[in-house]
Amino acid sequence: MKACRSIAPLLEPFSDGELGPEKMLEVEQHLLECRLCVERVRFGDAMRRSLRRRVRETAPVSDAFRSRVAEALAAAREREWERLAAARAERRHWLGFRTILPMAAAAALTLVWAASTGPERREQRRATAYAQVDPVRVDDLLEELVEHHVRGRSEFTELSLLPQAEREVGVPVRVPSLKHFGAQWEGASVVPVLNQRAASLRYRLGNHRVTVYVYDSSRFPIEKRLEQRLVGSEPVYVGMRRGYSIGATEHGGVGYALATDLTDAETAELVAAIY
Amino acid sequence: MKQRATTNRNFEGEVLDHLPSLLAVATRLTRNGPEAEDLVQDTVLKAIRANEQFESGTNLRAWLLRILTNTFINRYRRGGLERSVLDGPDADPLADGWVSASTIESMRDPESQALRPLLEAEISKALDELPAEFRLAVVLSDVEDLSYKEIADVMGCPIGTVMSRLHRGRRMLKARLYEHARAFGIVGPEENIGSTDAVVELEQFRAKKGAIA
Numbered sequence: 505m506k507a508c509r510s511i512a513p514l515l516e517p518f519s520d521g522e523l524g525p526e527k528m529l530e531v532e533q534h535l536l537e538c539r540l541c542v543e544r545v546r547f548g549d550a551m552r553r554s555l556r557r558r559v560r561e562t563a564p565v566s567d568a569f570r571s572r573v574a575e576a577l578a579a580a581r582e583r584e585w586e587r588l589a590a591a592r593a594e595r596r597h598w599l600g601f602r603t604i605l606p607m608a609a610a611a612a613l614t615l616v617w618a619a620s621t622g623p624e625r626r627e628q629r630r631a632t633a634y635a636q637v638d639p640v641r642v643d644d645l646l647e648e649l650v651e652h653h654v655r656g657r658s659e660f661t662e663l664s665l666l667p668q669a670e671r672e673v674g675v676p677v678r679v680p681s682l683k684h685f686g687a688q689w690e691g692a693s694v695v696p697v698l699n700q701r702a703a704s705l706r707y708r709l710g711n712h713r714v715t716v717y718v719y720d721s722s723r724f725p726i727e728k729r730l731e732q733r734l735v736g737s738e739p740v741y742v743g744m745r746r747g748y749s750i751g752a753t754e755h756g757g758v759g760y761a762l763a764t765d766l767t768d769a770e771t772a773e774l775v776a777a778i779y
Numbered sequence: 780m781k782q783r784a785t786t787n788r789n790f791e792g793e794v795l796d797h798l799p800s801l802l803a804v805a806t807r808l809t810r811n812g813p814e815a816e817d818l819v820q821d822t823v824l825k826a827i828r829a830n831e832q833f834e835s836g837t838n839l840r841a842w843l844l845r846i847l848t849n850t851f852i853n854r855y856r857r858g859g860l861e862r863s864v865l866d867g868p869d870a871d872p873l874a875d876g877w878v879s880a881s882t883i884e885s886m887r888d889p890e891s892q893a894l895r896p897l898l899e900a901e902i903s904k905a906l907d908e909l910p911a912e913f914r915l916a917v918v919l920s921d922v923e924d925l926s927y928k929e930i931a932d933v934m935g936c937p938i939g940t941v942m943s944r945l946h947r948g949r950r951m952l953k954a955r956l957y958e959h960a961r962a963f964g965i966v967g968p969e970e971n972i973g974s975t976d977a978v979v980e981l982e983q984f985r986a987k988k989g990a991i992a
Contacts, residue, residue, distance in 0.1 A: 516946055520920060522927050543883040550887040551902060551952065552921040558903040559922045563806035563815065565798045573798065573820055577791060580824055654831060 508534075508541055515541060519548050588747040642728045648697045649726075650745045653715040653763035658691025658706050669694050669703045674720045675758045677703040680778045687714055687774075700724065702761075714764045714774065721759030726752040735776035742768045742775070751775035790830050794823055797840050800923055801847055807918050808851050810907055818854070822847040841929040844919065848933050878957065882966045886956060894965050898956060905955040913948030920945055 511534045517523050518531045535542050663679065670677045672694045679689055687709040695704045695717075702719035730741035730752060741752040751771040752761040760778050764771045801822055805815035825846050826833075833842050886898065906914060912934070919925045919933060930941045960966045 516949065517927075517942070520927070520945075540880045540883075543880040543887070547883045547887045547953070548949070551949070551956070554899045554902050555906065555917070555952075556922045558899055559803050559807060559906075559918060560799065562903065563799075563803045563812075565802050569802070569816055569819075570795075570798065572816075573795065573823055576820055576824060577827060580827065655835075 508538060511538075511541060512544075515545055516548065519545055519552070585747065642725055645698050645724060645726065646729060646743070646745050646750060649702075649715075649717060649750065649761060649763050650748045652695050652697070652704060653713070653748060656693065656695060656704060656706075656715070658704075659693035661691040666692065666703075672701045673703045673718065674701070675718065677705075677718045679705055680716060680760070682707055682709070682714070682716075682774060682777070685709060685774060685777070697724070709764075709766070712765050714762060714766070716778070717759075717761040717763070719759045719761070721754040721757055724759050724761070726750075726759065726761050727754075733772050735772050738776040740772050740775045742772045744768060753778060790833075791827060793839060794826050794843065797843050798823075800840055801843060803922060804844060804915070804918055805847060805851070807906065807914055808848075808911060809855065814855070818847060818851055821850050821854070825850065838925070838929055840923065841925055841933060844923065844925070845933045845935075848915065849935075885966045886960045894963065897963065898960065898965070901956060901959045902952060905952050909948050909951055913944050913951065916941055916944035917948040917952070921949075 511531060514523060514527055514531050518528065523531065535545065666677050666679070669692065677692075679692070682689075687707040690706045690708055692703060692705045694701050697717075697719075700719065700723045702717045702724070705716040705718065707714040707716065727741040730743040730750065732739055733742055734740075738753070743750050747765075749764050749766055749768045749771040750761060751764075751768070751774065752759065753775050754760070755778075760775065762771055762775050762778075764774065766774070798819065801819045802815060805818040805822075806812065809815045809818060822843060826843055829846070833839065906917065909917065915934060916930060919930045920927075925933065927938045927941050927945075930945075931938045934941065934944075936944075957966075
């Protein structure tokens with residue numbers, strides 16, 4: 505039997521579940537033969553149970569405290585909204601000076617394209633594509649897109665990997681060039697959204713982040729909860745979620761949605777320029 | 780995929796689910812009810828503001844407890860947790876072989892059930908008297924069930940330091956409990972029960988040790 509002296513330092517990590525398999529066996533073997541160490545382990549465990557009970561009993565969360573925390577959270581949310589609103593107002597000013605010319609150029613291009621295809625036909629096509637979809641969970645879908653915009657990361661930056669993404673997404677995925685707005689493409693990933701998959705293309709525009717989602721538009725009826733707007737004669741859909749601006753459009757069965765921290769007017773301009 | 784499919788509100792809900800743990804740890808850290816509630820409220824607000832820094836798939840409770848600990852240090856202990864280490868004798872009565880198995884058993888399972896609350900109250904009191912860094916390590920491990928690695932993240936120290944703080948904290952609690960059990964007659968004086976257990980009175984033990992040395 506190994507001496508207690510060599511086993512004693514292992515007893516606490518043993519009870520804490522922090523020993524590797526070999527040491528664990530060594531301790532277990534010793535415990536089969538040593539009543540003193542068995543009692544040490546049992547005493548340690550009993551002390552842990554008593555501590556847990558006492559510590560939890562002596563600090564119950566009262567309803568009053570729970571309400572107080574809830575109120576503090578609500579007040580913090582309020583302040584955050586005010587801060588975002590102020591930041592948006594500031595950005596609107598900034599974008600006006602920095603990008604007004606490229607924006608105008610993009611709008612002009614869109615106008616030419618729109619005139620050549622005719623908005624009515626596109627509207628019909630869009631209606632057919634979206635008709636198959638249950639719109640009930642659109643809000644969840646928008647939340648997920650924003651969530652990914654906030655937290656997601658690019659998984660690859662090689663354009664050669666895009667065809668692989670296309671197979672998962674089920675529609676052609678190309679990287680729209682937003683260079684004339686000064687936006688740099690940073691990378692892409694495929695993200696699961698409500699059991700579907702969308703390609704997520706991430707850009708940086710100055711200090712702002714822009715995520716463009718490309719998806720099968722028949723499966724993502726995003727426009728159901730957004731407001732229709734014309735940029736030139738290009739109909740786009742825009743709205744806000746959690747302080748982020750969302751824009752969407754559709755071309756030939758391929759949906760494009762943008763999540764940005766720009767204003768909704770700026771996002772609308774970007775969406776309209778996607779095609 | 781690291782992105783979370785929850786909304787801000789869901790995240791708030793998840794954070795609020797951990798209020799009991801946060802308040803239990805805060806109460807032990809501050810040893811003051813109203814201060815503990817303030818500390819928890821600050822922690823929750825900070826966590827919601829910093830929710831983007833939380834990495835999905837990791838332990839939310841451990842992450843919240845790290846915020847709580849840092850907030851506690853910044854707000855109440857600008858110089859860090861208490862470093863005083865009550866440098867008493869390094870002997871551990873229960874580990875060094877001068878307390879018998881049956882004595883340990885009577886502390887764990889006193890013959891009279893009426894004595895149990897007495898012992899538990901003593902543990903609680905002894906916990907509050909530990910230096911904060913030992914107290915926190917013991918609470919995070921024994922009450923909150925965090926792993927050594929998670930405790931190291933919460934306390935911002937290496938795992939070896941966590942093990943040492945835990946061991947020393949628990950040793951102090953056990954020694955205190957042993958003294959208390961002796962004082963209340965829950966355990967009697969030790970008899971020499973033979974060489975296997977090598978149990979003798981502390982004084983005898985020391986005398987023997989001195990003679991050998």
